[in-house]
Amino acid sequence: GAVVSQHPSWVICKSGTSVKIECRxxxxxxxxxxxxxxxxxxxLMLMATSNEGSxxxxxxxxxKDKFLINHASLTLSxxxxxxxxxxxxxxxxxxxxxxxxxxxxxxQFFGPGTRLTVL
Amino acid sequence: xxxxAQPEDQVNVAEGNPLTVKCTYSVSGNPYLFWxxxxxxxxxxxxxxxxxxxxxxxxxxxFEAEFNKSQTSFHLKKPSALVSDSALYFCAVRVFxxxxxxxxxxxxxxxxxxx
Numbered sequence: 023g024a025v026v027s028q029h030p031s032w033v034i035c036k037s038g039t040s041v042k043i044e045c046r047x048x049x050x051x052x053x054x055x056x057x058x059x060x061x062x063x064x065x066l067m068l069m070a071t072s073n074e075g076s077x078x079x080x081x082x083x084x085x086k087d088k089f090l091i092n093h094a095s096l097t098l099s100x101x102x103x104x105x106x107x108x109x110x111x112x113x114x115x116x117x118x119x120x121x122x123x124x125x126x127x128x129x130q131f132f133g134p135g136t137r138l139t140v141l
Numbered sequence: 142x143x144x145x146a147q148p149e150d151q152v153n154v155a156e157g158n159p160l161t162v163k164c165t166y167s168v169s170g171n172p173y174l175f176w177x178x179x180x181x182x183x184x185x186x187x188x189x190x191x192x193x194x195x196x197x198x199x200x201x202x203x204f205e206a207e208f209n210k211s212q213t214s215f216h217l218k219k220p221s222a223l224v225s226d227s228a229l230y231f232c233a234v235r236v237f238x239x240x241x242x243x244x245x246x247x248x249x250x251x252x253x254x255x256x
Contacts, residue, residue, distance in 0.1 A: 026184075056243065065231065065246045066185070115184050130244060132177075132184035 024050045026118050028133035035106055036141055043101045043136045045116030051096035052118035056130065057089075060113040072099050106140045113137050143168040143236045145215075147247035154222045154254050162217040162250045164232030173235035174215045175244065176206055178228045185231065191215060202226070222254045 025048040035041050045055055054073050058066040070086075072078040072093035080086045088110075090102040099118075103110050117130040145166045154160045166172055173192050177185040189200025196208045206217045217230060232247040 028184075063249075063251075065248045068243055068245075071243060113182075117185075132186070134184045135182065137182065 024048075024118075024120070024131040026052075026116065026131045026133040028114075028116055028136050030136060031134065032137040032139075034139045034141065037107050038105055040102055040104045041106055041138060043103075043114055043116075043138075045099045045101070045118065045133050047097045047118045047120070047131070050118075050120045050131075052099070052120055053096065054119045055093055055099040056117045056119070057091060057099075057101050058115045058117070060115060060135075062113075066115060069101075103138065106138070108140045111138055111140045143234055144245060145174075145232045145234045145247040147230075147232055147250045149250050150248075151251040151253065154252070156224050156254050156256050157221050160219050160222040160226070160252065160254070162230050162232075162252060164215045164217065164247060166213050166215060166232075166234050168234055168236075170237075172215075174206075174208065175233040175235070176200065176204070176215075176217050177231045177233060177246075178202075179231065179249075180228050188217070188230075222252075224254045224256060227252055227254045 027046045029044045057069045059069050060066045068081050069084045070078045070080045070091050072091050074093050074096050078091040093099040113135050115135045117132045119130045175190045176188040179185050188204050189198050191198045191208045199205045204219050208215050229249050229251050231249050233244045236245050
């Protein structure tokens, strides 16, 4: 099946620094990628949707200048948390969709997540 | 607004017993419904989906879900639970927007299967 990877799987950083998280589709071309944020024991909250080659669409309440998303190729999207603060600590999950595969069993293929801890 | 609700934060089941994880939905038009499972510190794994056709949908790992239009429900079921089924389960609905479509998730139900 389609595989999505994330790197790093976990990261610890100091307050005020920026952190980049990568999301890759390994065996398919992802025209659309999604970034979610999940707090402990809570649901996934969609942060933004990115389409390859265009600007990301952010959900209401998500600061686009703080959470920079780049989807420069069909297999890679990056989320950069700029000037991170402790309240940004969370589990970040990406997912990818290929419209040619979406007609099969699945709609989105999820990455394993990245645990961000800001000290 | 389109949404899904999972009324139970946690469900406890003895191994070998049947399990049910509840989900109700609110959508305009025909619903596209999904179940995902999440193990600790992992991403989501697809279990099954309903788009059209038979109301009983069979998925991975022996799970199935029954779509009930009159009750607007999509409960996840398994005839005989395993300890390894213990995980966090999410119901989701596909939402169509002007910018495309996206998944909206329920709050999740923690399933605990005990010996």
